[in-house]
Amino acid sequence: MNIEDKLFQIRFNVDTIPHIKVDLKACDSCQEKWCLYVCPVQNYKLEEGKMSFAWQGCVECGACRIACEKGQVVEWNYPRGGYGVCFRYG
């Protein structure tokens, strides 16, 4: 099962305001790109040498905040109250 199909099974109340802001230009030049391995929902993607990030499917674990060596994750915060992931089982 791929990660996109797994994401469909998670309930989200997606906020219009991104709670994580990433400087993708800085990511492109990052040698390590550790976010690719630590994000459990693979929200960080590398396609044709370009990094992308989708905050909508974030489970708010904080792994990227700790892993990002150069601090490209310029702002990591929680979504507004009631928004974001909403676990039905947990």
Added chain:
Amino acid sequence: MTEKFDAIVVGAGPAGTTAALVMARAGMKVALIERGAYPGAKNMFGGVFYYSEVLNQLIPEFWKEAPIERHIVRRVTTFMTPQASVSMDYENSNFGKPPYNGVTLLRSRFDRWYAQKAVDAGALLVPETVVDDVIRDGQRVIGIKARRDQGDLLADVVIAADGVNSLLAEKAGLKKSKELRRHSISVTAKEILSLPSETIEERFNCAADEGVAIDFLGACTQGIQGAAFIYTNKSSLSLGMATDLNSLREHHISIADLVESFKEHPSVKRLVKGATLKEYSGHLMPEGGYKMMPKLYGDGILVAGDAAAMVFYTGLSLEGVNFAIASGFYAGEAVKAAKAKSDFSAASLSHYQKLLEDSFVLKDLKSFRSASSMLANKRFYTVYPDFLCTMMENMFKVDGKPRKRMWGLMRQSMKGKISMMDLAKDGMQARKALL
């Protein structure tokens, strides 16, 4: 006018709810603030809650009413190579009797049930509310700033029980986020896989209401420091993996891909056959425990639960919710004592640290504080599981050739994998961590 409470608890997980419950029962005016739509909405754990004496004192025979899935009567530790596995299977029928040594839970149900207990005791639950900062008067914390209109709330004391990322403990200057990277911190990915309860009972060889906790070490993590797990719920399995962040980075393997390939292992595949995915989740775990604990108190503030890294991990045991509940309880008790003296200074609140030191919480975390260094040893995830499986294969394989006696068999299985030197070194390390 800004509303003033005796205490504000941030985070309605096991630690925060316990603190709110204890203080509300003492007649204090308590706000319990939760950023999720309901308590538990943001929370996830592996799946087993080990017995909490503190909870039993607060809610006698809590297991009779708490939303429990199954009582864990079997604990299995499985070492695996890509083709084979060796298991240590422990079963105890006493674990299936009250007060139950360990039970499986789903946090969205348990945390919601538990927070209601604090509400029943008089605490004000404020859901859907993110706390962005503390309010200070000089050095002293005197309230919180919630991300909403008129979000300033004042209190004599604030308890940060806002989980592993605890932005609040950072804001209060008790913890530095940059330092987290140097410690053992794991990311967990987990699937809830639905199966009929009868199928679970047949497949896992357990009675109704009883269940199994299986931990897997070895090939499942492909050399990465970590472990996989399967725990049985009533009509679902909690399947997942906890892996060290630094180790994932070194190996360039995605945690999400690891979980997917784990399900393909022959020993796992038949256990999850036909199951449907109900939920996928991810979370961090502060498994460095004692070594990564922040400062636990300051002027007008305490830190409890995962926010204080109160996770007990020795390699064989992994416990958190019972530690969180106990830390929340002692935080509540410390605030009650501070209120009796009307002194909420750091000196007065240091009573919290003392209570924790006198209890199993800091005693256990301290006793096993070297376990995290032992668990960073790659050989526990690579050569040892491989050695065990090879040893069993050499012992059981019948191929018409003359057999070796046990010592020779062991040397043969170790060959090219473990040197006597490594074995001695690792033995010393394990002795320091566990014996």
